Amino acid sequence: MTTMTIAKAINEGLRATLDNNPRTLLMGEDIGALGGVYRVTDGLLAEFGADRVVDTPLAESGIIGTAIGLALRGYLPVCEIQFDGFVFPGFNQITTQLAKMHARSNGNLTVPVVVRIPYGGGIGSIEHHSESPEALFAHTAGLRIITPSNAHDAYWMIRQAVECQDPVIVFEPKRRYWLKGEVDTDSPGASADPFKAHVLREGTDATVVAYGPLVPVALAAADAAAEDGHSIEVIDLRSISPIDFDTVTASAKKTGRLVVAHEAPTFGGIGGEIAARVSERAFLALEAPVIRVGGFHMPYPVAKVEEDYLPDIDRILEALDRALAY
Amino acid sequence: MGATHLPSTEFDETAADDQLEAAAEAQLGNPAEPMVQLLAPDGTLGTDPVFSAYAERLDGEKLCGFYADMAKIRRFDVEATALQRQGQLALWVPLTGQEAAQIGSGRASQPQDYIFPTYREHGVALTRNVDLAELLRQFRGVSNGGWNPKDTNFHLYTLVLAAQTPHAVGYAMGIQRDQKLAAAAVGVDGALDRPAEPKAAVVVYFGDGASSEGDVHESMVFASSYNAPVVFFCQNNHWAISVPSSVQTRIPLSNRAKGYGFPGVRVDGNDVIAVHAVTEWALEHAREGKGPVLIEAFTYRVGAHTTADDPTKYRESAEETLWRAKDPLDRLEKYLRAEGLADDAFFEQVKADGDELAAYVRKTTYDLETPDIRTAFANTYVEAHPLVAEELAWFEEYSAGFAETPERDSADPDEASTGVAR
Numbered sequence: 001m002t003t004m005t006i007a008k009a010i011n012e013g014l015r016a017t018l019d020n021n022p023r024t025l026l027m028g029e030d031i032g033a034l035g036g037v038y039r040v041t042d043g044l045l046a047e048f049g050a051d052r053v054v055d056t057p058l059a060e061s062g063i064i065g066t067a068i069g070l071a072l073r074g075y076l077p078v079c080e081i082q083f084d085g086f087v088f089p090g091f092n093q094i095t096t097q098l099a100k101m102h103a104r105s106n107g108n109l110t111v112p113v114v115v116r117i118p119y120g121g122g123i124g125s126i127e128h129h130s131e132s133p134e135a136l137f138a139h140t141a142g143l144r145i146i147t148p149s150n151a152h153d154a155y156w157m158i159r160q161a162v163e164c165q166d167p168v169i170v171f172e173p174k175r176r177y178w179l180k181g182e183v184d185t186d187s188p189g190a191s192a193d194p195f196k197a198h199v200l201r202e203g204t205d206a207t208v209v210a211y212g213p214l215v216p217v218a219l220a221a222a223d224a225a226a227e228d229g230h231s232i233e234v235i236d237l238r239s240i241s242p243i244d245f246d247t248v249t250a251s252a253k254k255t256g257r258l259v260v261a262h263e264a265p266t267f268g269g270i271g272g273e274i275a276a277r278v279s280e281r282a283f284l285a286l287e288a289p290v291i292r293v294g295g296f297h298m299p300y301p302v303a304k305v306e307e308d309y310l311p312d313i314d315r316i317l318e319a320l321d322r323a324l325a326y
Numbered sequence: 327m328g329a330t331h332l333p334s335t336e337f338d339e340t341a342a343d344d345q346l347e348a349a350a351e352a353q354l355g356n357p358a359e360p361m362v363q364l365l366a367p368d369g370t371l372g373t374d375p376v377f378s379a380y381a382e383r384l385d386g387e388k389l390c391g392f393y394a395d396m397a398k399i400r401r402f403d404v405e406a407t408a409l410q411r412q413g414q415l416a417l418w419v420p421l422t423g424q425e426a427a428q429i430g431s432g433r434a435s436q437p438q439d440y441i442f443p444t445y446r447e448h449g450v451a452l453t454r455n456v457d458l459a460e461l462l463r464q465f466r467g468v469s470n471g472g473w474n475p476k477d478t479n480f481h482l483y484t485l486v487l488a489a490q491t492p493h494a495v496g497y498a499m500g501i502q503r504d505q506k507l508a509a510a511a512v513g514v515d516g517a518l519d520r521p522a523e524p525k526a527a528v529v530v531y532f533g534d535g536a537s538s539e540g541d542v543h544e545s546m547v548f549a550s551s552y553n554a555p556v557v558f559f560c561q562n563n564h565w566a567i568s569v570p571s572s573v574q575t576r577i578p579l580s581n582r583a584k585g586y587g588f589p590g591v592r593v594d595g596n597d598v599i600a601v602h603a604v605t606e607w608a609l610e611h612a613r614e615g616k617g618p619v620l621i622e623a624f625t626y627r628v629g630a631h632t633t634a635d636d637p638t639k640y641r642e643s644a645e646e647t648l649w650r651a652k653d654p655l656d657r658l659e660k661y662l663r664a665e666g667l668a669d670d671a672f673f674e675q676v677k678a679d680g681d682e683l684a685a686y687v688r689k690t691t692y693d694l695e696t697p698d699i700r701t702a703f704a705n706t707y708v709e710a711h712p713l714v715a716e717e718l719a720w721f722e723e724y725s726a727g728f729a730e731t732p733e734r735d736s737a738d739p740d741e742a743s744t745g746v747a748r
Contacts, residue, residue: 022507051503057551062492062544069496072481073440075503077496089540096486097493104470105482107705141706165708195712242713 001184007177009151010040010116012185013158014078018048021076024162025052027063028080028116037082038118038177060090064115068098071111076162084119084171085128085300091136098167099142114161118174119147120213120263121310124303131300132264134171138241138273145240146194147171149215151181153238156188164194171240173213197244199251203233206257206323209248209274211237214261214311221316230324240270248274249281256287257323261311266294288326291319361624362604363594367652369660371599380603386667392433392598393658393668394676396425399449400655401680402458403629405687406448406465410633414691415465419446423596423628426654427561429453430601431529431623434609437479438526440497442490445483446561447531454480458683459690468694487532488539491558494530495545498554498612501526527555527612529605535566537582538574546618550586555612557605558583558620561595563627568640580622588618595625596654626652 004012017024026041032055035042045053056063060081067077081087087094094115101111121130137143144166148154154172161168190198200215201222210218215236222232233251237243252258258278260271275290293311301309364372364381374381384392403420410418421428428449435441435453443450451461456473463472464483471482484490508523532542537560549556560579564571575582583590589611593604601623608619626649630637637646662668703718 025503051506057544057547059544059547061541062495062548065489065492065541065545066496066499066548069493069498070500070503071496072493073497073500073504075500092486093489093492093541097484097489100470102708103702103705105475105705106469106471106701107708108471108474108476109482110708112708144707242711245712 001182003180004151004183005178005180006151006154007038007040009155009183010158010172011042013155014041014044017159017162018052023074024076025054026078027054027056027067029056029058029082031055031080036080038174060086061093064090064093064098067113068111071113072109076112078114078116078162081115081117083129084117084131084133087117087133095140099140103142110165111167112165113167115169117169117171119171120173120175121300121306122175134240135264135269137169138270143241144168145171146238147212147240149173149212149236152183153191155183155185156191157194160194171212176213195239195242195244197238197247198236199233200236201234203231203255205231205255206259206320207233207235207251207255208259208261208316209235209237210261211240214263217313218261218316221313224313224317225320245277249278252278252282253285256285258290259293259316259319259323260290261293261316263295263310265297266292267297269294288323291323293319361592361594362600363597364600364603365597365657365661367657369657369664371661377600377603377607380606381599384599389662390668390672392429393662395429395452396655397676398680398683399425399452401684402448402687405684406462407633409688409691415462416467417465418633420629421446421448423626423649424561424563425449426598426601427595427623427625430598431559431605434602434605435529438524439609440479440528442481442494442530443483444531444533444536445485451480454478456480459687462691463694466691466694468696487536488541491530491532491541491545494528494556495549495554498528498556499552501555525613527557527609529557529559531559531561534562534564534571534574534579537579546586549618550588553617556618557608557612558618560622561625562622563625565627567631567635578622580620583620590620592622592624595623596652598654598658
């Protein structure tokens, strides 16, 4: 066990994949000498050279598109998109090409490209640097989407993403990059399957599902609720596509009440999908409607008011109050 | 040339129209614009200081082969169009007029090269030994691909314009890395430990319309920055559905290469000898590590964009007549006859072979099997996926209900949905 930040854990995970397979390579803007704007690839250029840690031209479609070509030639590219709001120039390549290549080739071709996207707000940044676009990708069949909430998962998820034969998007909770945690680099342990949700805290009165940056918030909300005598179960979803509905449904059946929290706007979001599926699977066990906590239907607001936009402990507690009132 | 005039700062619609017309006229055959041509429309063979040497590699047998290929693919085009008109294909994308651009470039590639087509490269497919009946799967609506690119190094058609161009550059970057890995003998799998393979390059096709897409720009930047072994082969067929090439560019497209720092060559796309020579040169350039090349094959889409298109709404028949006089097959036939390289018997045989191919394609098209949607479930992901499994299970149960229930509108609604009737 080693204590490290999430950023360092991803760095170590990338180092391990580069070490393990000469066909793994990293691509992105400023990932070389600078080590990426968040220093996630720090030191890797010096260690593995410019053919494997590739500073690319400033062109997201080109990054994803050339990664697809490299994958077709047998390489395992890991692309860094600098910020969530800048993935859109590459959206066409991700959704019309990367996601569909295996299907449209009748299974003959595989494109095991990994796309890393730092996402989410809470860092006081300027426009386009604080968004949570995961639902836009989750709607596209052919992609897998995972998001770590802690250092151990961050280390293993990037390795598992590279090993997966399907394209994987790893949404990295950028405001938690410096969150430290214990990492076992010898064994993933309970994190062996990146597409499985984890019950982080057991409870009996209600369940809160969160992922990525909101997992620590959900845990803190559960602590606060406990002071009021409510026993809250907390699930770290970990995988956004596919979603581990078995774990979520089992918890909803047990507690009878479900709150889903994410930074992304609630409308058309992952919370809505979870609410719909759980309603179908556990309707008779539910004591309350599934309640969503998320961003508003507006462009991500300016930094000075983002606290009013982002779900926090109180917003989750308010949702729990509503669920428990039924 | 006229097309290089900059528009005035104040927009003048009449002046703009004049400029477009001038540009269009210039593009239709401004003799001042350098363009590599070896075989003139009248069938006479000219010379070029660089490319004649490449043309001299071609003997009579190869030239006859080019003619046979072009005639074959034109016959195929006619048959596929007929199949669409008869309702056997949902859509067809005709290539007539572009045979020399496609056969000339396709025959210049070698087996180890990898080709990324757009969606009209039936002639290139022929040169890569793709079964032409397989090519029709996509247009019959039974596959989004149809062939395994690994068999022929001829990638699937890509319908999102220019999206394949960065794939080609990435693939070429992979070739570069393969060479380094092989040199360093750092193999993790057996493939890397084989003896040195012949040097490879990539050819990517796109059109004058797609040249406006950002992906072409980004691809050329990447290719230039990394000196990737890729040949950008632009078939300027003058029309992006209804929009003339003068709207996509005010200069010859080949000139754009200068801005990226690699060679650009405009070649007469209806001259199979010149196209072959230029592409062979470009591929050698790329394979030898000298970097990318842009080829603009100056040609013409004689037919419609697709079978759903109507060119009479946007262009003059006089223009089509002008281009028919530059026909790629006619000029090669004239040359072969004049040089005594082919006789009537050869041309009769070519025609018979074309008819045979057409009959084969027609029959095979009728026989193309409709796939089971279960294959779509199976091919969405490589690895097992719980949502796909769940939806497939639902679909199986739902389908089974219909199969075993005599009447679709069963009196008991539960019977069909639960599959109780099984």
